[in-house]
Amino acid sequence: MSIPDDLRYTKDHExxxxxxxxSAAxxxxxxxxxxxxxxxxxxxxKPAGTKLKAHEVFGTVEAVKTVADLFAPVAGEIMEVNGSLDAAEVVNQDPxxxxxxxxxxxxxPASLAELLDAAAYRELIGE
Structure with a gap:
């Protein structure tokens, strides 16, 4: 299981x-x-230009067996949506x-400090 050390994580797995x-992420x-x-x-x-509050739903991911909400890790505005997601399997292949x-x-940007670091995320998922 890959958990890069240079990222921050949420308890909701974003x-x-x-x-x-x-200023962007x-x-x-x-x-x-x-x-x-x-x-x-x-x-x-949600489209570019959407303003988000921390923990607000910004979309959904649909898998074969379930649909899961996506939660914003921090407050901000969507600047860009990944155009490569027309082929949704890219999320599985290279998350x-x-x-x-x-x-x-x-x-x-200081709000990132409130999120989990890699070690805390590993602990959360039992790695």
Whole structure:
């Protein structure tokens, strides 16, 4: 199970990676989440320009057996939705790379400190 050390995590199994400019970040679901969901067949996300509160639903992931809500790790605005998700299986194949979901402009970058680091996330999922 892959859990990169340079990301922050939520208890709902989303990850967030701060980009170089310090005010934007990529968000996706963890390797653990995609593994638990099984084959992902469809991803539905709110459009660019949507303002989000922390923990607000910003979309859903549909797998063969279930549909799961996606929760914003921090408050911000969706800047971009990953166009590669037309082929939803990319989330299973590369959850931390090509399978990212949205790029957001973060309202308060300091809020990332409230999220789990890799060690705490490993503990959460029993790794």
């Amino acid at each position: 990850w967030i990676k701060l980009l170089e400019d310090g 990529l968000v996706g679901i963890t390797d653990f989440a995609q593994s638990e969901l099984g084959d992902i067949v469809f991803v539905e996300l 931390y790379g090509e399978g990212w979901l949205v790029k957001i402009r973060i309202d308060d």
